[in-house]
Amino acid sequence: MRKPSEEELVRVVLAGDRTAYGVLYDRFAPLVRAVCHDYTHNLADAQDLAQDVFLRAYQRLGELRKPESFGAWIIGIARRRCSEWRRQRIREQRRRAGCRADPQAVEDSGLPEEDGHLLRLVGMLDEDERLALHAFYLQNKSAEEARRIIGLSRSGFYKLLDRARTKLRRQLAQNQERIP
Amino acid sequence: MSAHLDDNLGKAYECFRQNHDALRDALTASLPESVTHKRRAGAVARLCRIAGGFATNSRTTKAAIAAVILITVLLGLHYLGGSVDGTSVAWADVLKNVETATTFMYTREFERGDIRQVMVVRVMEPYLCRHDYIEGGDGCDVGIMNTQTGKQINLYPRTKSASISSEEGYAGHQFREYKDLKRDLRDGTERNLGRVKLNGRDTICFEISGKSQTTTVWADPNTALPVQIESLSHGDSRTRTLMRDIQFDMELDRRLFEPPDDYCVLDLDEQRWTTPFELTEKHLIEGLAVYPKYLDGRFATRYIGGRPLTDEVKEKCQADVKKIEGWSEEDAHKSSLGCAFIEQLPKGSDWQYIGEDVKLGDATRVICWWKPPGSSTYRAVYGDLSIRNVAPKDLPPIPWLAEKK
Numbered sequence: 001m002r003k004p005s006e007e008e009l010v011r012v013v014l015a016g017d018r019t020a021y022g023v024l025y026d027r028f029a030p031l032v033r034a035v036c037h038d039y040t041h042n043l044a045d046a047q048d049l050a051q052d053v054f055l056r057a058y059q060r061l062g063e064l065r066k067p068e069s070f071g072a073w074i075i076g077i078a079r080r081r082c083s084e085w086r087r088q089r090i091r092e093q094r095r096r097a098g099c100r101a102d103p104q105a106v107e108d109s110g111l112p113e114e115d116g117h118l119l120r121l122v123g124m125l126d127e128d129e130r131l132a133l134h135a136f137y138l139q140n141k142s143a144e145e146a147r148r149i150i151g152l153s154r155s156g157f158y159k160l161l162d163r164a165r166t167k168l169r170r171q172l173a174q175n176q177e178r179i180p
Numbered sequence: 181m182s183a184h185l186d187d188n189l190g191k192a193y194e195c196f197r198q199n200h201d202a203l204r205d206a207l208t209a210s211l212p213e214s215v216t217h218k219r220r221a222g223a224v225a226r227l228c229r230i231a232g233g234f235a236t237n238s239r240t241t242k243a244a245i246a247a248v249i250l251i252t253v254l255l256g257l258h259y260l261g262g263s264v265d266g267t268s269v270a271w272a273d274v275l276k277n278v279e280t281a282t283t284f285m286y287t288r289e290f291e292r293g294d295i296r297q298v299m300v301v302r303v304m305e306p307y308l309c310r311h312d313y314i315e316g317g318d319g320c321d322v323g324i325m326n327t328q329t330g331k332q333i334n335l336y337p338r339t340k341s342a343s344i345s346s347e348e349g350y351a352g353h354q355f356r357e358y359k360d361l362k363r364d365l366r367d368g369t370e371r372n373l374g375r376v377k378l379n380g381r382d383t384i385c386f387e388i389s390g391k392s393q394t395t396t397v398w399a400d401p402n403t404a405l406p407v408q409i410e411s412l413s414h415g416d417s418r419t420r421t422l423m424r425d426i427q428f429d430m431e432l433d434r435r436l437f438e439p440p441d442d443y444c445v446l447d448l449d450e451q452r453w454t455t456p457f458e459l460t461e462k463h464l465i466e467g468l469a470v471y472p473k474y475l476d477g478r479f480a481t482r483y484i485g486g487r488p489l490t491d492e493v494k495e496k497c498q499a500d501v502k503k504i505e506g507w508s509e510e511d512a513h514k515s516s517l518g519c520a521f522i523e524q525l526p527k528g529s530d531w532q533y534i535g536e537d538v539k540l541g542d543a544t545r546v547i548c549w550w551k552p553p554g555s556s557t558y559r560a561v562y563g564d565l566s567i568r569n570v571a572p573k574d575l576p577p578i579p580w581l582a583e584k585k
Contacts, residue, residue: 018208018211019208021208021211022204022207022208025204025207025208026200026204029200029203029204030193030196030197030200031196033196034193034196037196043195043198046196047198047199047203050203051203051206051207054207055207055210055211058211058212059212083346087345087346087448087449111192111195114188114192115188115191115192115195118188118189118192119192119195122189122192133189134193137189137190137193138193138196141190165185168185169185172185
């Protein structure tokens with residue numbers, strides 16, 4: 001059976017069917033969590049933020065001009081929400097301690113060490129490279145799906161994915177060298 | 181890329197699917213019944229509907245129809261729309277004055293339940309807004325919003341300091357409230373209540389009914405300028421907003437919308453201070469001295485660095501934070517400037533903090549040190565807050581590194 005498109009799902013939600021929003025959630029929530037994780041470096045916070053992002057998106061769904069671009073739209077909301085979260089956090093830290101968030105204050109990521117380390121390295125890539133990796137691995141390694149969400153041509157997406165992987169491989173190699 | 185890395189990435193990304201079903205159920209259960217359709221019908225479409233809803237898909241035709249209707253309405257308002265009781269001021273005149281003002285100043289009283297705020301608001305069209313709290317400011321004295329740059333500025337006159345961020349704060353909210361008010365006045369249905377005395381002054385009163393609130397406007401009968409506006413919301417959270425002492429098109433100095441020159445300014449996005457003076461050791465000492473006041477006479481567990489963060493250290497830091505939570509604005513500012521001094525030290529300054537558990541006044545214990553540019557010795561701060569030059573070999577061992585050995 002053909003999967004309903006994002007455009008169709010958005011229209012059904014706008015017509016009052018909340019279950020269709022659950023389908024959009026299934027399709028995009030892992031990706032939104034990954035985007036949030038780039039900012040929070042902590043899985044629990046990323047999950048909380050992603051819930052908030054989906055709630056906000058639902059409340060603003062009527063403003064979405066191109067329902068077929070739901071994926072890109074919700075990623076934009078996630079980035080803005082995460083920037084807001086980060087500013088709130090910095091301000092809170094400053095209010096509490098009167099000084100800059102300590103760079104050494106790395107918190108527990110809530111992930112197994114190896115996964116956490118790998119995702120931290122992914123988090124150090126450029127934003128578009130990160131998104132390419134997130135979309136690729138969270139859309140079951142379907143380059144076609146991933147490039148559609150990001151809004152790139154096929155060749156553009158492969159180029160970006162390749163660049164992200166090369167950088168990641170280099171970073172991993174450098175880290176290996178540092179370990180005695 | 182090796183298959184190994186590909187597998188590892190695939191595995192790492194699985195964490196973003198954790199608890200997915202439970203999270204989806206929680207979200208869908210919390211969704212409102214239906215999506216709000218916020219995209220409003222355009223003015224043209226609305227006017228077309230008023231005109232009888234004849235169907236046309238041509239934009240030009242729609243625009244032409246809208247223009248004809250608009251002109252008719254405006255002419256009607258101008259020639260026929262005078263007040264019902266024969267007063268000289270029509271609502272259209274008042275509205276026009278509100279719409280065309282380039283500067284706008286008023287005292288705003290806001291009440292909802294136990295909350296009461298009073299502030300003076302200044303608006304300089306098209307993108308600047310400033311509010312000065314008189315009552316209920318919750319720590320902030322002045323807020324400024326520049327919607328062109330997207331920057332919110334908060335001023336704290338007691339410490340002559342300011343913060344700038346990209347996040348919209350209360351001043352941005354005020355600016356939107358002002359824009360919303362103009363929209364409500366434009367879109368609502370008005371009723372002329374005739375001549376009314378307001379604090380002994382003659383006014384013409386209008387009531388504007390909107391979807392969620394009723395607004396009353398008292399206007400000067402000679403100038404058609406509003407002198408007071410009151411909005412009452414109908415919803416669950418009943419609020420009252422009163423705008424009094426309204427002035428239009430007065431001189432406003434642009435400098436009112438920027439931090440004064442003698443203020444220390446913290447850019448919250450960049451986490452960088454700009455100070456009108458050079459930061460010196462004195463600022464660091466004043467910053468360090470704040471903590472013993474709140475921590476039973478001892479210095480902070482960490483201060484821009486210190487013992488590596490283990491669970492134990494985190495707990496101790498949190499206990500510190502609890503104790504200093506209620507500190508004064510002045511002390512928070514001193515601490516910030518001390519941190520700013522450290523942050524602006526050049527690379528290679530070797531800043532080190534080891535003041536954890538050192539008591540204020542202990543002249544035998546070092547709490548921190550750094551190396552000034554070009555110097556062969558370190559500047560070391562002791563528990564009595566004295567600063568001495570110390571040769572590298574005479575610096576005390578870093579406790580947690582010594583423990584390891």
